[in-house]
Amino acid sequence: MLRRDKWLIRLRWYAILGLFSGVILLKSIALGPPSSVDAMALVGFVLVGLNLSYLAYASAKQQFGKSNLVVLLNLQMVMDLILLTILIYLTGSAESPLSFFYVFHIILASIIFPGGFSYLYSLLVVLLYSGLLLLEQSSYVGHICFFNDFHLMTDSRIVLGIWFIFVVTMMVSAYLAQNVTERHRRVRDKLEAANLKLQEINETKTTFFRYASHEMKAPIATIQSTLMVIEDILGSEADERVINMLNRAIGRTSETIGMLKDLADLTYGNFQEQQNFEKLSLRTLLEDLVTDVKPNSDRKHQTLTFNAAELPFDYFGDTNALGKVFKNLLSNAIRYTEESGNIQVSLETVDANYVVKVADDGPGIPESEQTNIFKEFYRTPTARKLISEGTGLGLSIVMRMVELHGGDIQVDSQEGKGSTFTVLLPLKEEL
Amino acid sequence: MAKKVLIIDDDFDLVEAMRITLEAAGYDVVDAQDGEKGLEKIKTESPDLIILDVMMTSMDEGFHVAYKIREDEAIKDTPIVMLTAVGNQTGFQFDPGKDADFLPVDAFLEKPVNPKKLVDVVHQNIKV
Missing domain, CATH: 3.30.565.10 (Histidine kinase-like ATPase, C-terminal domain)
Incomplete structure (x- = not known):
């Protein structure tokens, strides 16, 4: 979990870098209302502040509990989505191509959180985006006309901008999908190797067990055979105590042989x-x-x-x-x-x-x-x-x-x- | 003249235990420590019965010795009593009841060897 947290923080630095590059680009080509572009830069600074605090928290508390970490990761994801919605609002809501970026947030959520979290995040994204559009439609919030007077399809800067956002979305999605598959593959390989090793250890143990029990059984069987011969020779002439002692000794060797046989039986079926x-x-x-x-x-x-x-x-x-x-x-x-x-x-x-x-x-x-x-x-x-x-x-x-x-x-x-x-x-x- | 029994087994003490029992029962006993020496002794001593251990220098040496005896015209009629270990600890699956058909031996004797049973089995199988 902590590793995923650090990974998310690292990814956010790249996103911040992308955001500031975008702001500089928009300024240089004079696209979009200057107040909107300034507000985008402000969002960037808020994100820097937030990411620094996440990093400080993660570094200071290497050993905090898993549940705390899940809360922190959820907080980061929700904040990211709110800030992205603000950026979408600043770049023209329905006309903003930044809504593509919701896609890889959903992928991120499915990588980071277990179970049905990604569905919850999809729902949150739908709510945020629909809420924004509804607020604008019902005039509670004014629409920012980001592309102003330009006609969308004839201005190459706009087409290029949308194309660029599209490319970024594709590349980031591919990176995320690749990242999770690769991680999964590595874990699977490790598990397979560990499993193979366990099997080998188990087989070695069983082989040792079988041979050890046989090696122990052979001398005990001979001891018992010898005792039986002695008992046979002594017959009824010997002291009763001696015969009883011999019988007990024979009984104990039988018990040991029985146990060794049982131990060997326990390994039965370990070999195909x-x-x-x-x-x-x-x-x-x-x-x-x-x-x-x-x-x-x-x-x-x-x-x-x-x-x-x-x-x-x-x-x-x-x-x-x-x-x-x-x-x-x-x-x-x-x-x-x-x-x-x-x-x-x-x-x-x-x-x-x-x-x-x-x-x-x-x-x-x-x-x-x-x-x-x-x-x-x-x-x-x-x-x-x-x-x-x-x-x-x-x-x-x-x-x-x-x-x-x-x-x-x-x-x-x-x-x-x-x-x-x-x-x-x-x-x-x-x- | 007393009948002669050849014991082929690498466990000296077990051979001695069987020798004492069999000699007390009136048999002459000779022994060999492995299959190769055993095959030589069969020719030089011409025993009336062979007691053969399965596991000696290899896990199934006794089986090979039994087959060699049966393939040799001069000695192929000598009765063989095979000594078997209890259970399947070695992983070598063997069941005297089920596998007796393809094993060219006359009887099986389980370790540890009970003296009375040893004498009975030898008595029943020895060449008359």
């Missing part, structure tokens, strides 16, 4: 070649998953049901990613729902979306925690209390994968009554 979109049946995918996890729910004597209409629910998606989404939601429901609880999975079409719901009558999620559950590494205190292990990455991965499909995930939960996770997958045109 990783995504594998294909035609699939959501119904089959869900049925298979429900069958896969059924033994786990059976162990807890839970009722696990799947409801869907007898349709294939064809979808264009990444089987691996969607598998992770629903498996995660199902596993969570089984893990956190008490023994003999109920879990219902459903699939339906609502508007332009496939809607998959995983509902349980488990402990539910307090409202205050619902916004946090999709954050990385977040686990609700209730979840921690129920099951100590867990990385808090599962739902972040779910969200990431759903977003990869342009979908959305919502949670509806009440403490003590259960939770429903709803996945919305937009129907795609590829099918």
Whole structure:
């Protein structure tokens, strides 16, 4: 904003220079009533005074607020338009070619101010110009006959004058339009370059992440294999405490491997070649998953049901990613729902979306925690209390994968009554 | 005579863990640290089964070794158990369930290696 203010002040100096040159020219060729030309010079001096005060204000208050600056810029624009209207009046109102200059004030307003300001300024210009003409027509203000007795089209000085004003209007309009386009182009180039850089950084980060997680996972997998061999050899002969210690160590290595796998999953889809979109049946995918996890729910004597209409629910998606989404939601429901609880999975079409719901009558999620559950590494205190292990990455991965499909995930939960996770997958045109 | 298992893997500790388990189960175990040495050992040792790691000097060295074994008339019938890492951290998409058809191996074993499972898989696939 401050830069635009300084630019406007600089442009005004050129306008003042043009005005004084015009006054000198008019004097030298003795065109127009001398009193009018003198009044034009006076307008020039007023403009010099105003511009100096704008400059002083801008220089003294480099850091003033944006709203103050907007007020100041508006004040400058309004004053400029009033002074231009006075100049038009002094040069013959309707017969003055200076009315052309309104045009680039409108362009200036559209460059400097956001939104609909340029329309407001157009309205102001129309009001000022119409007001001037009306005042003259109704004889409240006397008309200044700038071109006096000359016949407009036969006097080459007048034709030249009008031609000159026309040329100035064209050149200034072109300069302003060019200026704003150039600025826009520069900003766009900068944004594009910044975006490219961000993408590169993101890819480097993801690559590093993938390799780091693999490099960390390999030795842990070997440690776990070794521990399992030791446990196997010791068998039942070893001290129970030693076996317990070994089991805990194996458990911790499993947890770490799980976390590294989850971390790697979070980067899934960051590379185009990783995504594998294909035609699939959501119904089959869900049925298979429900069958896969059924033994786990059976162990807890839970009722696990799947409801869907007898349709294939064809979808264009990444089987691996969607598998992770629903498996995660199902596993969570089984893990956190008490023994003999109920879990219902459903699939339906609502508007332009496939809607998959995983509902349980488990402990539910307090409202205050619902916004946090999709954050990385977040686990609700209730979840921690129920099951100590867990990385808090599962739902972040779910969200990431759903977003990869342009979908959305919502949670509806009440403490003590259960939770429903709803996945919305937009129907795609590829099918 | 005891059956011979060749482990081709560059992770010394994992090789040792598998060696202890397999020797306890009555197998003879030989090992090689990379694919090239592995191919040599197949010829000199004539193993009854090969346990082959995927990622060694390169990301997919194990796959190339498997193809070379299958292309060589003298050794092409040796059973191969392929060791795979969990997940897709390397970006190398591989799914034993889906990709088994075009991979010329007999079985897959996931790391970390469970001793009981190792013995079961070797027992099921070894040349009789």
